[in-house]
Amino acid sequence: MKIQHQRLYEQVISYIQENIDKNIFKIGEKLPTERSLAEQLNVSRGTLRDAFRVLESKKIIETRPGGGRILLKAIDSIISVEDDILVELKNSKMLDLIEARELLEVGMCALVCTRITDEEIQEIEDLLQRQKEENDFSSSSYFHLALAAACDNHVLENFIKLNMQLIKEVRDQNFINKNHQSQAFEEHLELLNAIKERDILKSEQAVRRHFINMRERLQF
Amino acid sequence: MKIQHQRLYEQVISYIQENIDKNIFKIGEKLPTERSLAEQLNVSRGTLRDAFRVLESKKIIETRPGGGRILLKAIDSIISVEDDILVELKNSKMLDLIEARELLEVGMCALVCTRITDEEIQEIEDLLQRQKEENDFSSSSYFHLALAAACDNHVLENFIKLNMQLIKEVRDQNFINKNHQSQAFEEHLELLNAIKERDILKSEQAVRRHFINMRERLQF
DNA sequence: AATACATAATTGGTCTATCCAATTATCCAA
DNA sequence: TTGGATAATTGGATAGACCAATTATGTATT
Structure with a gap:
């Protein structure tokens, strides 16, 4: 039996999610400050920041040091039909x-x-x-x-x-999985040289050649 | 001008990523403890935990309270996870x-x-x-x-x-996204100010900027 | 009255120190 | 050798402090 004790910061994320759903935290507006939210939820700033860091890494909030945090979008829009x-x-x-x-x-x-x-x-x-x-x-x-x-x-x-x-x-x-990696290297050089000359045609041809070979190597 | 100062915890993530690349941190094994890593990197435990929380939310590490942290998979410096x-x-x-x-x-x-x-x-x-x-x-x-x-x-x-x-x-x-609506408002203000100064060049530039942004927002 | 600028307050970033709970390691006794 | 009590380790969480950037305030100047 494996009871997964939910950590505090996960509960905080849920709380924030609810408040977004209830339209209490509105998209585009500032969230409550660390200190006030921490007091309100009766958790420490550190715990609250754990939650914010996760939301930040998912681009749900934006943190502006000295200027508060802004809610960019709802949490649930992360998962959707694209799956x-x-x-x-x-x-x-x-x-x-x-x-x-x-x-x-x-x-x-x-x-x-x-x-x-x-x-x-x-x-x-x-x-x-x-x-x-x-x-x-x-x-x-x-x-x-x-x-x-x-x-x-x-x-x-x-x-x-x-x-x-x-x-x-x-x-x-x-x-x-094959090892023809040094050949790819030569082709990379060739392509870069074409790019350095800003030669679109030549660079495109280099890419095409590169892919013909890569296709054989199945090595990208 | 928008210089993005990289926060400490983000640098810590990079550090961990490097150590995974160098095979110093091995998949399936324990990572160094909070305290030792914090001392080694000369950051506080809290900062380190910020980094760990993000990695945790991405299922790259697993945290076992009292039992250390386990590296589940590489961050894959080249390609991040599909999510x-x-x-x-x-x-x-x-x-x-x-x-x-x-x-x-x-x-x-x-x-x-x-x-x-x-x-x-x-x-x-x-x-x-x-x-x-x-x-x-x-x-x-x-x-x-x-x-x-x-x-x-x-x-x-x-x-x-x-x-x-x-x-x-x-x-x-x-x-x-009201954020963008307010952004449009800011742009309107900027344009009006340029007009108030009877500054043709500045006002034209404001209009151009405004339309570039509107195109991105698809709001006309 | 409007503006500009210096000042104060707010807010996130980070650190240190401390205590708790779960896990892991240790060691002694049966 | 094995069990189980005990100690050490490790992550979870909190409190308090200080800094830097941002924002708000107020005062002085025009």
Whole structure:
């Protein structure tokens, strides 16, 4: 028998949830201050802050040091219909995943070429340099993630992250894992050079070549 | 200008993440105790607990009162858990969503053109015909969904579905978000002030800013 | 009366110290 | 060797204090 004693801070989260439901705490407005809420609920500031930290990490509240906390949205909107789509996606075929990924990254190229900063290019170059020096090509993901970040579109970036994760899951399921990581590294270099020239066409072609090879390696 | 000072507990999370990456903290094993880690990092127990609470809410660690904390899985420095990606996506800007959507659909075109069947073309034609007859153009989604289905790639199809849903949610969210309403009010004030100063340039800039924000809010 | 600026109060961030309860380790006796 | 009482450890929670950023207040200047 395992009785799960609910910690105080979890009860506090429930309390806040109720108050949102009852429209006592209104979206867009300030929540009561730490001190007043703590007194009202008869808990310590620390416990209350435990609850706030969790809500903060879920982007439900925003904390402004010195300026109170703001309720951004209701808690229950976290979970919803999207779960179905996720289930569908988790049952995807590897080929579809790769095809989608290629489409995303090819399309992303134009955005990256126009928006990437010199600093970001430098960072990516450093990243590749480190991989070369340490002879560690195990994490080609970092390169793709860096590019995704440089396109300055959080939706695209997260779509690519999602795709990455799905590929990983599907691959793990199928026990496919090969080590052709250094080849990917060469291809990364080639792509970065094209981007440095701000050459959309060349960079897109580099991506296409990269994906042809990655497809064979099943290594993204 | 918005410089986001990173709170201590966020740095602690990064530290823990690094130690997981370096395999110093191993999955399935206990983490250092609160007191020892706090001393090691030179932070208070409370700050450390802030970090642990967040990791706990993400199911990365399990806390056993009196029995230490266990590392359940890696934070996955590369890709966060799908839930986190969803949370991120739900906080997307409308412009990013639309840009990503355009990218998806543009890229999808080639696939559709090569894979769509005559029957599918006929169905979509019928769909448009019905909309025309019934003079109901409220559901343009069906057209896009039909195309997505015709590309014969379930990943792409579900990405587009996800994008659609996100657009809907973000729109709804912003509509009821008084925070943004008050933000619009602030922008009105700013514009009026510029006009009061008879400052043409400043007022024009205020208008531009206002419209950029309104586009993101989809509130006109 | 309106504005600007210095000042005070508020609020979250963080630390220290303390006590409690559950768990875990220890040790002695049967 | 085994059981169980005891001690030590560990997380849960609180109280009080101080700092820095923000916000509110009030006063002086124009």
